[in-house]
């Protein structure tokens with residue numbers, strides 16, 4: 001049963017990582033650093049800055065260390081890096097500029113084998129090691145369950161599977177649990193059922209949601225997630241980010257469109273719509289194309305000076 005929306009929500013900006021990672025057009029490290037600085041200036045307090053994966057697999061993220069070096073410290077902003085294995089974690093730790101690590105647990109065996117090169121259980125054992133080391137290093141730990149709403153190879157992911165995996169991750173240890181609709185198939189009832197079940201099974205665990213707008217259900221899903229007890233939402237500026245299993249798809253839900261929706265829903269984000277809009281228009285110049293976000297192009301309603309939705 002859908003509950004009421006919270007008074008405020010935390011947005012994690014994932015554009016610099018999830019948004020860019022599959023983009024064929026390589027953005028220079030200096031532009032990525034500028035993007036992250038602009039996002040911080042817009043009021044975003046958590047930014048997934050990069051990932052520490054093999055540069056041959058994800059060429060766009062080959063400059064992880066360089067991007068972080070160019071950014072330096074941003075006061076009041078927590079920067080995170082995605083790691084998939086201990087080697088990635090070693091790299092992340094060595095930068096000495098990250099506040100958070102994000103790890104991907106996988107809901108389906110086939111996707112885990114193909115994407116992580118390890119089975120679901122083996123992957124969880126990797127997290128056991130990284131989780132302990134991250135805690136010792138004082139890093140905030142977030143685990144994202146990918147393909148949490150559907151797998152491109154195995155199809156539906158049952159609610160019971162969602163709960164079992166969430167429990168396994170929570171028992172190993174994490175500060176936050178995210179569920180990602182990696183291929184953009186979820187609908188609001190799926191979101192309510194799965195987050196509702198996890199919230200019931202693991203009360204007190206901080207929940208985060210990651211939606212792609214592949215099938216235009218992303219914003220409805222974000223609203224459903226808030227009403228199901230989720231405290232943190234991911235989005236990407238401009239709606240950048242593809243889906244490797246749907247090449248023509250639009251990307252993650254767009255930060256400015258989400259901020260517009262939440263502002264009109266009386267859910268505070270602390271983020272400036274105007275600063276996001278200006279950043280999207282700047283990024284369109286850097287990428288030489290129009291980005292999927294709608295409000296960056298059509299503007300706010302009602303028109304007039306944009307208020308910071310705090």
Ligand code: MG
Nearest residue numbers: 018180182210
């Ligand atoms: Mg994603």
